[in-house]
Protein backbone atom coordinates (compact mmCIF):
# COMPACT_ATOMS: atom_id res chain seq x y z
CA UNK A 532 0.00 0.00 0.00
CA UNK A 533 2.63 2.56 1.00
CA UNK A 534 4.22 3.75 -2.20
CA UNK A 535 7.04 6.23 -2.48
CA UNK A 536 6.87 6.39 -6.26
CA UNK A 537 4.98 9.40 -7.56
CA UNK A 538 2.19 8.46 -9.93
CA UNK A 539 2.74 9.38 -13.55
CA UNK A 540 -0.88 10.09 -14.23
CA UNK A 541 -3.49 10.46 -11.57
CA UNK A 542 -6.86 12.00 -11.13
CA UNK A 543 -7.27 15.38 -9.40
CA UNK A 544 -7.65 15.13 -5.63
CA UNK A 545 -10.13 17.22 -3.64
CA UNK A 546 -8.49 19.86 -1.45
CA UNK A 547 -10.19 19.00 1.86
CA UNK A 548 -8.07 16.03 2.91
CA UNK A 549 -6.97 13.92 4.70
CA UNK A 550 -7.33 11.33 1.99
CA UNK A 551 -7.93 8.05 3.64
CA UNK A 552 -9.76 4.94 2.65
CA UNK A 553 -11.34 2.23 4.81
CA UNK A 554 -11.40 -1.29 3.39
CA UNK A 555 -15.05 -2.15 2.70
CA UNK A 556 -14.31 -5.76 3.54
CA UNK A 557 -12.33 -5.59 6.81
CA UNK A 558 -12.54 -1.88 7.78
CA UNK A 559 -8.76 -1.41 7.94
CA UNK A 560 -7.89 2.28 7.58
CA UNK A 561 -5.28 3.26 5.00
CA UNK A 562 -3.64 6.40 3.72
CA UNK A 563 -4.70 6.68 0.09
CA UNK A 564 -1.87 7.92 -2.10
CA UNK A 565 -2.27 8.16 -5.86
CA UNK A 566 -1.27 4.99 -7.71
CA UNK A 567 0.18 4.85 -11.26
CA UNK A 568 -2.19 4.36 -14.14
CA UNK A 569 -3.20 0.74 -14.62
CA UNK A 570 -2.42 -0.32 -11.05
CA UNK A 571 -4.53 -0.94 -7.97
CA UNK A 572 -4.08 -0.31 -4.26
CA UNK A 573 -4.84 -3.38 -2.16
CA UNK A 574 -5.77 -3.72 1.48
CA UNK A 575 -2.75 -4.58 3.64
CA UNK A 576 -4.80 -6.87 5.81
CA UNK A 577 -7.19 -8.79 3.57
CA UNK A 578 -5.85 -8.11 0.07
CA UNK A 579 -9.09 -6.74 -1.40
CA UNK A 580 -8.71 -3.99 -4.03
CA UNK A 581 -9.25 -0.64 -2.33
CA UNK A 582 -9.19 1.53 -5.43
CA UNK A 583 -7.51 1.52 -8.80
CA UNK A 584 -6.34 3.97 -11.38
CA UNK A 585 -7.93 3.00 -14.70
CA UNK A 586 -6.22 4.21 -17.87
CA UNK A 587 -8.27 6.77 -19.83
CA UNK A 588 -11.12 6.17 -17.40
CA UNK A 589 -13.47 9.03 -18.34
CA UNK A 590 -13.09 8.57 -22.09
CA UNK A 591 -13.65 4.84 -21.82
CA UNK A 592 -16.69 5.03 -19.60
CA UNK A 593 -18.25 7.79 -21.70
CA UNK A 594 -17.61 5.92 -24.95
CA UNK A 595 -18.88 2.56 -23.71
CA UNK A 596 -21.97 4.01 -22.04
CA UNK A 597 -22.80 5.91 -25.25
CA UNK A 598 -22.33 2.68 -27.23
CA UNK A 599 -24.57 0.87 -24.71
CA UNK A 600 -27.27 3.49 -25.21
CA UNK A 601 -27.15 3.06 -29.00
CA UNK A 602 -27.26 -0.74 -28.65
CA UNK A 603 -30.26 -0.51 -26.31
CA UNK A 604 -32.03 1.46 -29.05
CA UNK A 605 -31.19 -1.18 -31.66
CA UNK A 606 -32.13 -4.07 -29.35
CA UNK A 607 -35.59 -2.61 -28.86
CA UNK A 608 -36.14 -1.87 -32.55
CA UNK A 609 -35.41 -5.33 -33.94
CA UNK A 610 -36.58 -8.82 -32.94
CA UNK A 611 -34.34 -11.05 -30.84
CA UNK A 612 -35.46 -14.37 -32.20
CA UNK A 613 -38.00 -15.36 -34.83
CA UNK A 614 -39.71 -18.71 -34.38
CA UNK A 615 -41.50 -20.47 -37.24
CA UNK A 616 -43.72 -23.45 -36.61
CA UNK A 617 -46.49 -25.01 -38.75
CA UNK A 618 -46.70 -21.97 -40.98
CA UNK A 619 -47.05 -19.62 -38.04
CA UNK A 620 -44.48 -17.12 -36.88
CA UNK A 621 -43.75 -15.39 -33.57
CA UNK A 622 -41.08 -12.93 -32.52
CA UNK A 623 -39.23 -12.45 -29.27
CA UNK A 624 -38.42 -8.92 -28.17
CA UNK A 625 -37.40 -7.62 -24.75
CA UNK A 626 -40.74 -5.85 -24.53
CA UNK A 627 -42.70 -9.00 -25.32
CA UNK A 628 -40.69 -11.11 -22.86
CA UNK A 629 -41.97 -8.88 -20.04
CA UNK A 630 -45.36 -7.94 -21.48
CA UNK A 631 -46.61 -11.45 -22.31
CA UNK A 632 -46.00 -12.51 -18.70
CA UNK A 633 -48.05 -9.58 -17.44
CA UNK A 634 -50.80 -10.37 -19.97
CA UNK A 635 -50.87 -13.98 -18.73
CA UNK A 636 -51.40 -12.73 -15.17
CA UNK A 637 -47.83 -13.00 -13.81
CA UNK A 638 -47.55 -9.29 -13.10
CA UNK A 639 -44.76 -9.51 -10.53
CA UNK A 640 -42.41 -11.68 -12.61
CA UNK A 641 -43.26 -9.69 -15.74
CA UNK A 642 -42.28 -6.43 -14.05
CA UNK A 643 -39.16 -8.10 -12.65
CA UNK A 644 -38.07 -9.27 -16.10
CA UNK A 645 -38.75 -5.76 -17.44
CA UNK A 646 -36.60 -4.20 -14.71
CA UNK A 647 -33.72 -6.67 -15.07
CA UNK A 648 -33.48 -6.56 -18.87
CA UNK A 649 -34.79 -3.11 -19.89
CA UNK A 650 -35.01 -0.57 -17.06
CA UNK A 651 -31.72 -1.40 -15.27
CA UNK A 652 -29.50 -1.35 -18.40
CA UNK A 653 -31.15 1.91 -19.51
CA UNK A 654 -30.65 3.58 -16.10
CA UNK A 655 -27.02 2.38 -16.09
CA UNK A 656 -26.22 3.65 -19.58
CA UNK A 657 -27.95 7.02 -19.18
CA UNK A 658 -26.60 7.48 -15.63
CA UNK A 659 -22.98 6.69 -16.53
CA UNK A 660 -23.13 8.93 -19.59
CA UNK A 661 -24.76 11.81 -17.71
CA UNK A 662 -22.18 11.73 -14.91
CA UNK A 663 -19.02 10.96 -16.88
CA UNK A 664 -19.37 12.97 -20.10
CA UNK A 665 -19.39 16.46 -18.44
CA UNK A 666 -16.43 15.38 -16.25
CA UNK A 667 -14.36 15.17 -19.44
CA UNK A 668 -14.47 18.98 -19.33
CA UNK A 669 -14.07 19.06 -15.56
CA UNK A 670 -17.71 19.92 -14.97
CA UNK A 671 -20.35 18.18 -12.88
CA UNK A 672 -23.81 17.95 -14.43
CA UNK A 673 -26.72 19.22 -12.27
CA UNK A 674 -27.68 16.50 -9.80
CA UNK A 675 -24.71 14.37 -10.88
CA UNK A 676 -24.17 13.08 -7.32
CA UNK A 677 -27.71 11.79 -6.99
CA UNK A 678 -27.51 10.19 -10.45
CA UNK A 679 -24.15 8.57 -9.61
CA UNK A 680 -25.61 7.08 -6.44
CA UNK A 681 -28.66 5.65 -8.19
CA UNK A 682 -26.58 4.28 -11.03
CA UNK A 683 -24.44 2.40 -8.50
CA UNK A 684 -27.55 1.04 -6.74
CA UNK A 685 -28.93 -0.21 -10.06
CA UNK A 686 -25.84 -2.22 -10.98
CA UNK A 687 -26.69 -5.58 -9.32
CA UNK A 688 -30.10 -5.59 -11.03
CA UNK A 689 -28.72 -5.32 -14.54
CA UNK A 690 -28.91 -8.94 -15.71
CA UNK A 691 -28.15 -8.73 -19.44
CA UNK A 692 -25.67 -11.63 -19.32
CA UNK A 693 -28.11 -13.89 -17.46
CA UNK A 694 -30.89 -13.12 -19.95
CA UNK A 695 -28.53 -14.02 -22.79
CA UNK A 696 -27.89 -17.41 -21.15
CA UNK A 697 -31.67 -17.76 -20.88
CA UNK A 698 -31.97 -17.19 -24.64
CA UNK A 699 -29.45 -19.96 -25.29
CA UNK A 700 -31.24 -22.40 -22.97
CA UNK A 701 -34.58 -21.60 -24.65
CA UNK A 702 -32.96 -22.20 -28.01
CA UNK A 703 -31.95 -25.70 -26.93
CA UNK A 704 -35.43 -26.33 -25.60
CA UNK A 705 -37.23 -25.26 -28.77
CA UNK A 706 -34.61 -26.22 -31.33
CA UNK A 707 -36.13 -29.63 -31.99
CA UNK A 708 -39.71 -28.46 -32.52
CA UNK A 709 -39.40 -25.30 -34.54
CA UNK A 710 -37.20 -23.25 -36.81
CA UNK A 711 -35.46 -20.43 -34.95
CA UNK A 712 -33.66 -17.46 -36.51
CA UNK A 713 -31.47 -14.98 -34.65
CA UNK A 714 -32.47 -11.35 -35.22
CA UNK A 715 -30.46 -8.14 -35.11
CA UNK A 716 -31.83 -7.52 -31.62
CA UNK A 717 -29.98 -10.56 -30.29
CA UNK A 718 -26.59 -9.42 -31.57
CA UNK A 719 -27.17 -5.88 -30.36
CA UNK A 720 -28.03 -7.27 -26.92
CA UNK A 721 -24.86 -9.38 -26.87
CA UNK A 722 -22.90 -6.23 -27.75
CA UNK A 723 -24.75 -4.35 -24.99
CA UNK A 724 -23.61 -6.94 -22.45
CA UNK A 725 -19.96 -6.37 -23.41
CA UNK A 726 -20.19 -2.55 -23.60
CA UNK A 727 -22.03 -2.31 -20.29
CA UNK A 728 -19.39 -4.42 -18.52
CA UNK A 729 -16.65 -2.24 -20.05
CA UNK A 730 -18.43 0.98 -19.05
CA UNK A 731 -18.90 -0.14 -15.43
CA UNK A 732 -15.31 -1.36 -15.15
CA UNK A 733 -14.01 1.77 -16.90
CA UNK A 734 -13.85 4.06 -13.88
CA UNK A 735 -13.07 3.42 -10.24
CA UNK A 736 -15.68 4.53 -7.72
CA UNK A 737 -13.21 6.59 -5.72
CA UNK A 738 -11.90 8.33 -8.83
CA UNK A 739 -15.42 9.18 -10.01
CA UNK A 740 -16.37 10.70 -6.66
CA UNK A 741 -13.08 12.57 -6.26
CA UNK A 742 -13.62 14.09 -9.69
CA UNK A 743 -17.19 15.03 -8.86
CA UNK A 744 -15.99 16.71 -5.68
CA UNK A 745 -13.21 18.61 -7.50
CA UNK A 746 -15.64 19.72 -10.21
CA UNK A 747 -17.80 21.42 -7.58
CA UNK A 748 -14.90 23.16 -5.82
CA UNK B 749 -0.20 -9.15 17.22
CA UNK B 750 2.98 -7.53 15.92
CA UNK B 751 1.46 -5.27 13.28
CA UNK B 752 -1.91 -4.17 14.50
CA UNK B 753 -3.52 -2.23 11.70
CA UNK B 754 -5.90 0.57 12.64
CA UNK B 755 -9.58 0.16 11.84
CA UNK B 756 -11.88 2.99 10.87
CA UNK B 757 -14.35 2.11 13.62
CA UNK B 758 -11.63 2.52 16.32
CA UNK B 759 -11.30 6.19 15.33
CA UNK B 760 -15.04 6.74 15.10
CA UNK B 761 -14.79 6.87 11.31
CA UNK B 762 -16.86 5.13 8.66
CA UNK B 763 -16.15 4.51 5.00
CA UNK B 764 -19.20 5.48 2.92
CA UNK B 765 -20.63 2.32 1.31
CA UNK B 766 -21.75 4.40 -1.65
CA UNK B 767 -18.84 6.73 -2.53
CA UNK B 768 -16.00 5.43 -0.35
CA UNK B 769 -15.24 8.69 1.49
CA UNK B 770 -14.08 8.24 5.09
CA UNK B 771 -15.94 10.56 7.47
CA UNK B 772 -16.79 10.68 11.19
CA UNK B 773 -19.63 8.24 11.75
CA UNK B 774 -21.31 10.78 14.06
CA UNK B 775 -22.26 12.86 11.00
CA UNK B 776 -24.97 10.33 10.17
CA UNK B 777 -24.88 11.22 6.48
CA UNK B 778 -21.98 11.16 4.06
CA UNK B 779 -20.95 14.79 3.35
CA UNK B 780 -19.98 13.87 -0.21
CA UNK B 781 -22.90 11.79 -1.55
CA UNK B 782 -25.63 12.00 1.11
CA UNK B 783 -25.87 8.26 1.83
CA UNK B 784 -26.48 7.28 5.43
CA UNK B 785 -23.24 6.55 7.23
CA UNK B 786 -22.71 3.53 9.50
CA UNK B 787 -19.59 2.04 11.04
CA UNK B 788 -21.37 -1.31 10.56
CA UNK B 789 -24.56 -2.07 8.67
CA UNK B 790 -27.38 -1.84 11.24
CA UNK B 791 -28.81 -5.19 12.44
CA UNK B 792 -26.84 -6.87 9.66
CA UNK B 793 -26.96 -10.44 10.96
CA UNK B 794 -30.64 -10.28 11.97
CA UNK B 795 -31.69 -8.92 8.58
CA UNK B 796 -29.56 -11.44 6.68
CA UNK B 797 -31.03 -14.33 8.70
CA UNK B 798 -34.56 -13.03 8.10
CA UNK B 799 -34.02 -12.90 4.32
CA UNK B 800 -32.44 -16.36 4.43
CA UNK B 801 -35.41 -17.83 6.31
CA UNK B 802 -37.73 -16.33 3.70
CA UNK B 803 -35.62 -17.75 0.88
CA UNK B 804 -35.51 -21.19 2.52
CA UNK B 805 -39.29 -21.22 2.95
CA UNK B 806 -39.78 -20.29 -0.72
CA UNK B 807 -37.17 -22.80 -1.92
CA UNK B 808 -39.59 -25.67 -1.26
CA UNK B 809 -42.55 -24.44 -3.38
CA UNK B 810 -40.05 -23.14 -5.94
CA UNK B 811 -38.92 -26.71 -6.54
CA UNK B 812 -42.24 -28.52 -6.07
CA UNK B 813 -44.60 -26.29 -8.06
CA UNK B 814 -44.60 -26.24 -11.87
CA UNK B 815 -42.96 -23.15 -13.38
CA UNK B 816 -45.00 -23.24 -16.58
CA UNK B 817 -47.77 -24.97 -18.51
CA UNK B 818 -46.87 -26.25 -21.97
CA UNK B 819 -49.79 -27.22 -24.19
CA UNK B 820 -48.95 -29.05 -27.41
CA UNK B 821 -51.86 -30.32 -29.57
CA UNK B 822 -54.00 -30.64 -26.44
CA UNK B 823 -51.31 -32.43 -24.42
CA UNK B 824 -50.67 -30.52 -21.20
CA UNK B 825 -47.29 -30.62 -19.49
CA UNK B 826 -46.52 -28.81 -16.27
CA UNK B 827 -42.79 -29.19 -15.59
CA UNK B 828 -41.09 -28.13 -12.37
CA UNK B 829 -37.53 -26.78 -12.58
CA UNK B 830 -36.12 -30.23 -11.79
CA UNK B 831 -38.30 -31.91 -14.44
CA UNK B 832 -37.14 -29.33 -16.99
CA UNK B 833 -33.57 -30.31 -16.20
CA UNK B 834 -34.28 -34.05 -16.37
CA UNK B 835 -35.91 -33.51 -19.77
CA UNK B 836 -32.68 -31.98 -21.12
CA UNK B 837 -30.71 -34.88 -19.61
CA UNK B 838 -33.02 -37.43 -21.26
CA UNK B 839 -32.51 -35.72 -24.63
CA UNK B 840 -28.75 -35.99 -24.04
CA UNK B 841 -28.29 -32.21 -23.87
CA UNK B 842 -25.92 -32.70 -20.93
CA UNK B 843 -24.22 -29.26 -20.85
CA UNK B 844 -27.59 -27.45 -20.69
CA UNK B 845 -28.89 -29.88 -18.06
CA UNK B 846 -25.78 -29.18 -16.02
CA UNK B 847 -26.15 -25.39 -16.41
CA UNK B 848 -29.75 -25.57 -15.15
CA UNK B 849 -28.79 -27.88 -12.29
CA UNK B 850 -26.01 -25.57 -11.13
CA UNK B 851 -27.84 -22.27 -11.69
CA UNK B 852 -31.26 -23.25 -10.37
CA UNK B 853 -30.74 -25.99 -7.80
CA UNK B 854 -27.16 -25.72 -6.53
CA UNK B 855 -26.51 -21.96 -6.44
CA UNK B 856 -29.54 -21.00 -4.29
CA UNK B 857 -28.73 -23.82 -1.87
CA UNK B 858 -25.02 -22.98 -1.71
CA UNK B 859 -25.90 -19.34 -1.20
CA UNK B 860 -28.32 -20.00 1.66
CA UNK B 861 -25.91 -22.39 3.42
CA UNK B 862 -22.87 -20.14 2.86
CA UNK B 863 -24.58 -16.97 4.11
CA UNK B 864 -25.98 -18.86 7.11
CA UNK B 865 -22.49 -20.02 7.91
CA UNK B 866 -21.10 -16.48 7.51
CA UNK B 867 -23.77 -15.26 9.95
CA UNK B 868 -22.63 -17.95 12.41
CA UNK B 869 -19.02 -16.79 11.96
CA UNK B 870 -19.99 -13.12 12.38
CA UNK B 871 -21.56 -13.90 15.74
CA UNK B 872 -18.61 -16.03 16.86
CA UNK B 873 -20.32 -19.42 16.74
CA UNK B 874 -17.77 -20.86 14.31
CA UNK B 875 -14.18 -19.73 13.85
CA UNK B 876 -12.92 -20.31 10.33
CA UNK B 877 -9.91 -18.73 8.61
CA UNK B 878 -10.42 -15.25 7.13
CA UNK B 879 -9.13 -16.30 3.68
CA UNK B 880 -11.85 -18.93 3.39
CA UNK B 881 -14.46 -16.43 4.54
CA UNK B 882 -13.36 -13.93 1.92
CA UNK B 883 -13.68 -16.49 -0.87
CA UNK B 884 -17.12 -17.56 0.29
CA UNK B 885 -18.46 -14.03 0.55
CA UNK B 886 -17.09 -13.13 -2.86
CA UNK B 887 -18.68 -16.28 -4.30
CA UNK B 888 -22.13 -15.53 -2.87
CA UNK B 889 -22.04 -12.03 -4.35
CA UNK B 890 -20.89 -13.28 -7.75
CA UNK B 891 -23.13 -16.30 -8.28
CA UNK B 892 -26.56 -15.27 -7.05
CA UNK B 893 -27.78 -13.50 -10.18
CA UNK B 894 -27.24 -16.54 -12.42
CA UNK B 895 -30.11 -18.37 -10.72
CA UNK B 896 -32.45 -15.99 -12.52
CA UNK B 897 -31.80 -17.83 -15.79
CA UNK B 898 -34.80 -20.15 -15.41
CA UNK B 899 -37.15 -17.21 -14.89
CA UNK B 900 -35.86 -15.69 -18.12
CA UNK B 901 -36.36 -19.02 -19.90
CA UNK B 902 -40.01 -19.00 -18.79
CA UNK B 903 -40.45 -15.41 -19.96
CA UNK B 904 -38.85 -16.20 -23.33
CA UNK B 905 -40.94 -19.33 -23.88
CA UNK B 906 -44.14 -17.52 -22.92
CA UNK B 907 -43.35 -14.73 -25.39
CA UNK B 908 -42.25 -17.03 -28.23
CA UNK B 909 -44.47 -20.08 -28.00
CA UNK B 910 -47.88 -18.60 -28.80
CA UNK B 911 -49.25 -20.75 -31.62
CA UNK B 912 -52.92 -20.86 -30.63
CA UNK B 913 -54.24 -24.42 -30.55
CA UNK B 914 -50.96 -25.93 -31.78
CA UNK B 915 -48.62 -25.01 -28.96
CA UNK B 916 -48.72 -22.48 -26.12
CA UNK B 917 -46.76 -21.81 -22.94
CA UNK B 918 -48.02 -19.91 -19.93
CA UNK B 919 -46.34 -19.11 -16.59
CA UNK B 920 -47.23 -20.86 -13.31
CA UNK B 921 -46.79 -20.00 -9.65
CA UNK B 922 -43.54 -21.98 -9.23
CA UNK B 923 -41.80 -19.29 -11.25
CA UNK B 924 -42.91 -16.60 -8.79
CA UNK B 925 -41.66 -18.63 -5.82
CA UNK B 926 -38.39 -19.23 -7.60
CA UNK B 927 -37.88 -15.56 -8.47
CA UNK B 928 -38.61 -14.84 -4.79
CA UNK B 929 -35.79 -17.17 -3.71
CA UNK B 930 -33.31 -15.44 -6.01
CA UNK B 931 -34.29 -11.90 -5.01
CA UNK B 932 -34.34 -12.73 -1.27
CA UNK B 933 -30.87 -14.32 -1.40
CA UNK B 934 -29.61 -11.23 -3.25
CA UNK B 935 -31.03 -9.02 -0.47
CA UNK B 936 -29.51 -11.35 2.14
CA UNK B 937 -26.06 -10.98 0.54
CA UNK B 938 -26.27 -7.17 0.48
CA UNK B 939 -27.53 -6.95 4.09
CA UNK B 940 -24.57 -8.94 5.35
CA UNK B 941 -21.62 -6.90 6.62
CA UNK B 942 -18.32 -8.75 6.05
CA UNK B 943 -16.51 -6.40 8.45
CA UNK B 944 -18.22 -8.25 11.32
CA UNK B 945 -16.14 -11.32 10.43
CA UNK B 946 -12.92 -9.37 11.02
CA UNK B 947 -14.30 -7.89 14.24
CA UNK B 948 -14.78 -11.43 15.52
CA UNK B 949 -11.24 -12.30 14.47
CA UNK B 950 -9.79 -9.31 16.35
CA UNK B 951 -11.86 -10.22 19.39
CA UNK B 952 -10.30 -13.69 19.36
CA UNK B 953 -6.76 -12.39 18.87
CA UNK B 954 -6.93 -9.75 21.56
CA UNK B 955 -8.63 -11.86 24.18
CA UNK B 956 -5.38 -13.33 25.58
CA UNK B 957 -3.69 -9.96 26.12
CA UNK B 958 -6.35 -7.38 26.84
CA UNK B 959 -9.89 -7.88 28.13
CA UNK B 960 -12.45 -8.14 25.30
CA UNK B 961 -14.07 -4.86 24.34
CA UNK B 962 -17.78 -4.55 24.89
CA UNK B 963 -18.45 -3.27 21.38
CA UNK B 964 -22.05 -2.96 20.29
CA UNK B 965 -23.66 -1.36 17.28
Ligand SMILES: [Zn+2]
Pocket residue numbers: 554555556557558559574575576577578579
Ligand atom coordinates in the same frame (compact mmCIF):
# COMPACT_ATOMS: atom_id res chain seq x y z
ZN1 LIG C 1 -9.31 -5.26 3.91
Ligand SMILES: [Zn+2]
Pocket residue numbers: 764765766767768769778779780781782783
Ligand atom coordinates in the same frame (compact mmCIF):
# COMPACT_ATOMS: atom_id res chain seq x y z
ZN1 LIG D 1 -20.68 8.88 0.37
